[in-house]
Amino acid sequence: MSLQTPSRQYVLGLDLGTSSVKAVLVETESRAVADSQIQETKAEVSSMEGDKGREQDVARILSALHRCVAALPRECLRKVCRIGVSGQMHGVVLWKNQEGCVWQSTEAGFTFQPRGTSHLVTWQDGRCSREFLDSLTQPDSHLSLATGFGCATILWYMRNRPQFLESYNAAGTIHDYVVAVLCGLKRPLMSVQNAASWGYFNTRCGTWNLKILRDSGFPTYLLPVVVKSGAIAGKTAHEWYGVPEGTEVGVALGDFQCSVYSCMTEKTDAVLNISTSAQLTFALTPAYLPPARPNPNTSVTNFPYFDGTYLAVAAALNGGNVLASFVGMLKQWTQELGQEVPESTIYSQSIHAALNIARTDLAVQATIFGERHSPDQLASVTNISPSNLSLGHVTRALCRGIVENLNSMLPCQQLIESGVRRIMGSGSALTRNEVLKQEVEKVFTLPIVYGKTVDSAVGVAMVMLDQK
Incomplete structure (x- = not known):
């Protein structure tokens, strides 16, 4: 498809950071930033793990996201042809697939709210001690495992609070969740960039370490389907603050890689x-x-x-x-x-x-x-x-x-x-x-x-x- 048709002139870029959300409109022909908005999430919440836990309220993150998008010029949002989403890597949020959000019609247009999701356990989370990490089977990967990584956090729940996981059948980063919701995906997709940041993913062959994880008791049904970074994940299931229904959405990407892409000429x-x-x-x-x-x-x-x-x-x-x-x-x-x-x-x-x-x-x-x-x-x-x-x-x-x-x-x-x-x-x-x-x-x-x-x-x- 052409990205330079008269009626489709902008790409919407979204970044869900650790403390704020940013939305930008990039004009397709000039590649210039036409408008941008940023909102603090103020999403930190207390954790059952005390000082070691670092968790955020998904509803507050989405509220900041909606405020950013709603503040962009409506006439430009109507001409958005693609959406790209990046965000804080490593962390994990869990939800019930296809039930993890509810779309609502408002005066400003369609919007969505989380339903039955877990808190986001962020990349800063410290519940996985060195002793715990050393007790795990090491990944088949060139990247070391660390606390705050999605797979490590889920394994911690398996050992310490297995009943917590019973309410969910899908997991991903916070930006994977947003892409899944925007596109109404039956099963979440994850880019190679985000999968590598979760641990237990081999980038050389592009697959999860399924045998290692299964042998460790990991609920592998929670793992997203991995696709190449830059792939199109799907199309928007609803109009969203003027962004047309059917707009292509890219699979969520790592914020570090996207920050490099923004300036590596x-x-x-x-x-x-x-x-x-x-x-x-x-x-x-x-x-x-x-x-x-x-x-x-x-x-x-x-x-x-x-x-x-x-x-x-x-x-x-x-x-x-x-x-x-x-x-x-x-x-x-x-x-x-x-x-x-x-x-x-x-x-x-x-x-x-x-x-x-x-x-x-x-x-x-x-x-x-x-x-x-x-x-x-x-x-x-x-x-x-x-x-x-x-x-x-x-x-x-x-x-x-x-x-x-x-x-x-x-x-x-x-x-x-x-x-x-x-x-x-x-x-x-x-x-x-x-x-x-x-x-x-x-x-x-x-x-x-x-x-x-x-x-x-x-x-x-x-x-x-x-x-x-």
Whole structure:
């Protein structure tokens, strides 16, 4: 079908994040964002697992989704030709298939509400302890299993609250659920990207580890049917705030892959994003296949991307959150000294002071949050002398430490040897911090381009626009 007919001019991109939902309208010919809306979900709810549990109310998430879509121009929604949906990976929501929602006719048009769904257990959930994970049969996959992964969470329920699962016959990520509802699917579909993020999925052969799961007592009837990332899942079963009935909907995709798609202009680009955490990634060649088994000590993970390709991803736990902790520490010190200085002032003055210091011999190992491949590696400060204890020296050393940590995980030389020609720099912590930019440009010697926004909602719309 043509995506450029006069009556069908927009792709609707939806991203269901951990704390907010975003909706964008991308004009098909110009590929420009015509409008966008974002709403906080405020969906966190208490869990029976106490501090270890991280759960969200599905109704609140859908309410935020409806508010976003309803706020978009109705005349544009009537011209939507495709819908793309991305969202927070790893997590799991359960429902009764074909009974998990109810469509309602309102003055604003048709809308849907959840019915009998479980809470969403998010990717942040911590109920699966290391002891529990070690007791499980290890997956036939190149990706390690972790708490918060959908299959791990379901296995936890099987062992600890098996009666909980008896009310449901379908499961998926929150964005898989939305696609199933929009299309009225008899059985949910899941992309390779989301399946890989659930655990017990072999991306090399594209199948669930069914024998391992069955032998573990896993209710395999809950598993969605897996299709390729970028496939069309179905068509909308109802008109939705002006979006026509019969509009094609893509299978739900991973928010990370879609964020990369939104700014990786060329196949030879790498994407460096420093926000709360930090990620450095590039696309591997089409011939690349991941190893059969995970290497728990490696700092680079291979995530499935599109058309059978993979991303090499260094996902650091330490990014802008390190600077935020530094600013918080300084604020606490000033309070203890009887002064009250806003964090914004501390941050801006720290950056200003560091800009007056071209380089420093102070060294900061900026891994205060550890790393997945080295969880016990914390932060340290070395080479301290009387001449490098100023605010400027410490701030610059901290920024350099954040960048050097990323470079230790995925060295610039490896990027060059892999054919990367430039780096797309993005993320709030990077784009608003000139010192961090300077340190990135010292460590990563490739050309760096700033200004390209990383946006999963835009990315998933672009994916749908590019599907033939």
